[in-house]
Each structure stands twice: as structure tokens, then as C-alpha cells.
Amino acid sequence: MKDNYELTPSRELPPNVLRASTILKQVGILGFWVQLVLGVIAAVILLIASFGLVTEKTATEGNPSGLGIFCATAGLIALVMSIFFFSRYINIAKLLRSMDSNLRPKKTDTLGAIKFGLIFNLVGMFMSIMGAEIFVAIVLGKSLVFNPNVIGPNTRQFVNSTDIFIILANTHTIFAHFTGIASSLWLLDRINK
Numbered sequence: 001m002k003d004n005y006e007l008t009p010s011r012e013l014p015p016n017v018l019r020a021s022t023i024l025k026q027v028g029i030l031g032f033w034v035q036l037v038l039g040v041i042a043a044v045i046l047l048i049a050s051f052g053l054v055t056e057k058t059a060t061e062g063n064p065s066g067l068g069i070f071c072a073t074a075g076l077i078a079l080v081m082s083i084f085f086f087s088r089y090i091n092i093a094k095l096l097r098s099m100d101s102n103l104r105p106k107k108t109d110t111l112g113a114i115k116f117g118l119i120f121n122l123v124g125m126f127m128s129i130m131g132a133e134i135f136v137a138i139v140l141g142k143s144l145v146f147n148p149n150v151i152g153p154n155t156r157q158f159v160n161s162t163d164i165f166i167i168l169a170n171t172h173t174i175f176a177h178f179t180g181i182a183s184s185l186w187l188l189d190r191i192n193k
Contacts, residue, residue, distance in 0.1 A: 021096035023190050028089030031183040038176035039079045046072055046169035052162035065138060071131030072166060075173045078124025082180045085117030111191060118184040125177035132170035139163050
């Protein structure tokens with residue numbers, strides 16, 4: 001007795017199903033790994049920078065960095081969801097090669113999964129851009145009010161590596177979301193043909 005999930009030989013699959021399965025698998029694997037690597041780098045940088053902010057105690061003194069950290073974290077959470085959807089694309093590609101045609105996902109279900117992944121990338125990119133904008137404004141504000149003649153114990157007024165790290169983390173997250181958006185749009189175009 002054969003398992004229902006056993007893959008069919010390529011010659012038995014309709015050409016459109018075989019093409020969709022191949023495209024979903026390739027783009028799913030590529031998008032998964034690119035977003036995962038960039039997301040891990042961004043998360044580590046953000047974690048290090050967040051500890052720097054906590055030790056400086058800037059978040060509790062009315063500095064907008066708390067909102068920037070929130071936006072950056074929300075962007076990373078949306079990236080995790082996007083990575084999940086790219087792993088789903090790989091699973092959908094496997095199901096498309098199923099012996100049982102009833103187990104094959106419908107085209108509308110496949111397109112729906114791609115659209116949900118695209119939505120998470122768009123929301124995540126928006127949140128990451130907001131986080132980056134907030135920290136760029138903080139850095140700009142610090143650089144505009146810097147007076148080289150006044151050096152005191154308050155080093156919060158100086159642009160520091162923590163600010164730059166958070167901008168870098170947001171930039172990595174934005175790039176990861178961009179790859180997800182580009183991949184999803186390409187998938188939608190290919191699957192709809």
C-alpha cells in the first residue's frame with residue numbers, strides 16, 4: 001500500500017502543477033534562508049543594542065528610542081511570520097506532487113498563502129522603516145545639538161554605537177523584507193501564468 005503523500009513521477013503530473021511545484025520549492029528555499037540569515041543578524045544586533053540602551057537608561061527619560069525599539073522588534077516579529085510562510089511554500093510544493101490529487105492544494109489556496117506572506121513582509125518593512133526613521137531622527141538631533149565646547153557627564157547627547165547598531169538592525173530587517181516582497185511578487189506572477 002502506497003502512502004498518500006508519496007511523490008508522483010514528473011511524467012504523471014500535469015505540466016502546470018509540476019512547474020508551480022518547482023517554482024514554489026526553489027523560491028521557498030531561497031527566500032527562507034535569505035530571510036533567516038538576515039533576520040538572525042538583525043536580531044542579534046538589535047539585542048546587543050537594546051542592552052546598550054538599557055544600561056544608558058535612555059528609554060525611561062523621555063527619549064523616543066523606546067518607540068524605535070518597539071518598531072524594530074515588530075519588524076522582526078513580522079519577519080519571523082514571513083519566514084514561516086516561506087517554509088509553507090516548500091510544504092505546498094511537496095503537496096503539489098502528491099499521488100492523491102485531492103491532497104494537492106488548490107491554486108487559490110496557494111495564492112492566498114503567498115499573499116499572506118506578502119502582507120507580513122509589507123507590515124514588517126513598514127515597522128522597520130519606522131524604527132530606522134526614529135533612530136535616524138535621534139542621531140540627527142544629537143548631531144545638531146552637539147556642542148564641542150561643553151563636555152560633561154551626560155554622554156547621552158553624543159551619537160553612539162548603540163544608535164548606529166539599531167539603524168543597522170533595521171536596515172538588515174528592511175532588506176530581508178524586501179527579498180520576501182520581491183520573491184512573493186515573482187511567485188504570484190509565475191503561479192498566475
